[in-house]
Amino acid sequence: MTGRGQSIVLIGFMGAGKSAAGRALARKTRLPRFETDEIVSARFGLSIPEIFATFGEEKFRDAETEAIHQFSHEVPAIIVTGGGIVLRPANVQLLRALGMVVSLEADEETLFRRISRRASRPLLETENPRATLVELLRVREPFYHSAADVRLDTSRLTHDEVADAILKRIEAR
Numbered sequence: 001m002t003g004r005g006q007s008i009v010l011i012g013f014m015g016a017g018k019s020a021a022g023r024a025l026a027r028k029t030r031l032p033r034f035e036t037d038e039i040v041s042a043r044f045g046l047s048i049p050e051i052f053a054t055f056g057e058e059k060f061r062d063a064e065t066e067a068i069h070q071f072s073h074e075v076p077a078i079i080v081t082g083g084g085i086v087l088r089p090a091n092v093q094l095l096r097a098l099g100m101v102v103s104l105e106a107d108e109e110t111l112f113r114r115i116s117r118r119a120s121r122p123l124l125e126t127e128n129p130r131a132t133l134v135e136l137l138r139v140r141e142p143f144y145h146s147a148a149d150v151r152l153d154t155s156r157l158t159h160d161e162v163a164d165a166i167l168k169r170i171e172a173r
């Protein structure tokens with residue numbers, strides 16, 4: 001693809017460490033950081049669980065797509081996305097045009113442990129969150145893989161190590 005931007009775009013499942021890595025990357029690169037969940041939340045004036053409960057997932061997804069339309073190819077940034085952003089092919093196309101797409105990954109146990117720390121993921125508010133995670137992961141993995149320029153396993157890395165590994169992998173390309 002020609003004319004891709006200079007941003008670093010983080011994708012991956014809930015609990016993959018996107019937000020923490022995004023903050024570390026912004027600190028290290030001094031680039032501005034944008035997070036689609038924060039943009040959508042601000043737009044509705046509601047938390048993500050409240051948006052899902054009040055307006056439903058589809059409206060949330062529409063706002064998520066709107067959010068990534070606001071990013072400019074000319075403004076390099078650290079862009080942190082929500083775990084479901086890759087489900088719409090048009091989103092992936094937009095994100096890839098903005099810069100390098102990095103898929104953060106972790107083993108199932110690690111994802112579940114990290115996700116269990118906060119009750120902020122409406123999609124996992126089910127009777128059996130672990131089974132839901134396994135199923136969502138199975139469906140989504142191919143989307144993350146095919147959207148990514150770079151893939152990184154964060155299971156055994158600190159936030160700083162994740163950021164350093166991303167910068168090294170991008171430099172090497």
Ligand code: S3P
Nearest residue numbers: 013014037048082083084121122
């Ligand atoms: C979602 C992931 C969440 C948030 C929303 C939906 C998903 O973001 O966008 O709850 O579909 O995987 P995180 O990946 O930052 O948890």
